Amino acid sequence: MIRVYYRQIDAHTTVEEIQKITRELLSGIVERENVSLEDKIPLKVHFGEKGNHTYIKSENYQGIIEYLNSRNIDACYIETSVLYGGQRHCKALLLKTAAEHGFTQLPLVVADGERGEAFTEVDINRKNFITCKIGSGFLEYRQVIVLSHFKGHTLAGFGGAIKQLSMGHASKGGKLAMHMGIKPRIVNRKCKKCKLCMQACNENAITIDEKRSFIDHKKCVGCGACLSACTFKAVTRMTLKGIYNALHLRRFRERLVEYAYAAQLGKHNIYFNFAMNITKGCDCEPKKMNTIMDDIGIFVSMDPVAVDQACYDFVKERGKTFRGKEQLLYAEKVGLGSRQYELVRM
Ligand code: SF4
Ligand code: SF4
Known part of the structure; x- marks a missing residue:
């Protein structure tokens, strides 16, 4: 059975405590799952759109960075530019927003070139896509630590590890292909x-x-x-x-999953989900948003589907349901991961 490791947090948990928790979760999963760590590991993050206040702040990742430093691992942040306008539309703006939002602890790699044009076609031969356009920078790494903010998303229903793998790894052309029809x-x-x-x-x-x-x-x-x-x-x-447009929405979620599948092929990634600052909308929205529930916790797994399913289940347990369950069902169907998991409180 796939394991999802978890630590509860709440409104009183301090940043220093989150740093300690994430460091312990990372060292714990490495030890218990016998994970071999590569010499170079990028941290896939979301810098938050300018004006957004609920994205996961860079200081929350400090514990992970310290753990990687202690293992002499060459770490960096990695990100791709977004499809629409705004302050993360191209490499120059992405670097500016990252700096303004405090993502300065590590070097920053923009995986899809100056304007989202740098991609590698990854063969998947699935229902919606034969190949997927993944930002070329990701192809240099065999292992990525995928750091996702678990929250709602207008089109996907919810955003977690699957969405961070798909939309977060695709070049601009790949993002456009996923949005077609919406x-x-x-x-x-x-x-x-x-x-x-x-x-x-x-x-x-x-x-x-x-x-x-x-x-x-x-x-x-x-x-x-x-x-x-x-x-x-x-x-x-x-x-x-x-x-x-339900058909288009379902197709969109299937496309997300197929891109996520392409992005992780040949890699042995580690997936962290931060179920905190949980909003209805996503971190791409350039505005202040209210949270819709209390913070839940931080989850880590080797399986992107299991870690999203665990967060989805916790949200449901607390009386809310995100749309977008098709992501999970289709992800299991295409072999991206497992919806069955064992929750380990670490
Ligand atoms: S979906 Fe709405 S906000 Fe986005 S490009 Fe179309 S009209 Fe503009
Ligand atoms: S102008 Fe206002 S009410 Fe009309 S569609 Fe736009 S946001 Fe909605």
């Missing part, structure tokens, strides 16, 4: 002309004027930011023909 529209009779959706859209795809409100689907990249920006439920996932 194009929201505005229901004019519900629209209050507040323009919050326009402010959230980095592609200038939205027009709100006296006559009507609409999204230009030629400009829209399907990032979903407008969906969560609109508090009047005027932005929907309906297609232009008025057919509910």
Whole structure:
């Protein structure tokens, strides 16, 4: 049985305690799972979009960094640029945002080139993709420590290790391929002309004027930011023909999983999920968000599906359910990992 190691945290847990917990979780999994550590290991992180306040702050990773230093491992942060505009759109902006958000303890590798153009096609031959465009920088490593913030996500339902592997490892072209078919529209009779959706859209795809409100689907990249920006439920996932877009959403989640599968092929990764600062939206959203529940804990496993399933189950136990369970079901189906796990309180 796959093991997921876990340590509970709450609102009173200090950063110093989190550093100690993560160090102990890493040394514990290495020892108990007999993990051989590579000489060079990148930490896959999310720097948080400018204006977001709930992303996992860099100081929480210090315990992991100290453990790797104690083993003389050459560590770095690794990340890819995002599909939409904003402050992480290209290498220069990504480096700037990383520095502003305090990710300065380690050298930083941008895995997909100056503007997301550097990728390697990885063969997977699955239902949605024959090959996946993974940021070339990842191909240099046999082991990645994947650090994920477990929280909600507008399109994926939830974001954890699977999403960090897929969207987080793909080049810009790969991200675009995963988003294909997800194009929201505005229901004019519900629209209050507040323009919050326009402010959230980095592609200038939205027009709100006296006559009507609409999204230009030629400009829209399907990032979903407008969906969560609109508090009047005027932005929907309906297609232009008025057919509910559930099929597209399911396909999107399948595509995520296939990219995650591609990203971890040939690697023996370690997956940390930080189930804290749990918000409905993701760390790409450039705004302050309220948390929707108390902090749960920090989880680590060698299996990305098991670690996400464990967090998903904890959220459910606390009376909330994230959408996006298809991620887990399909991930097990394609052989990315196991939904069955043994929880080990370390
Ligand atoms: S955020 Fe919603 S209500 Fe406001 S302008 Fe956009 S669609 Fe209309
Ligand atoms: S999904 Fe919404 S926010 Fe994203 S590009 Fe399209 S219109 Fe803009």
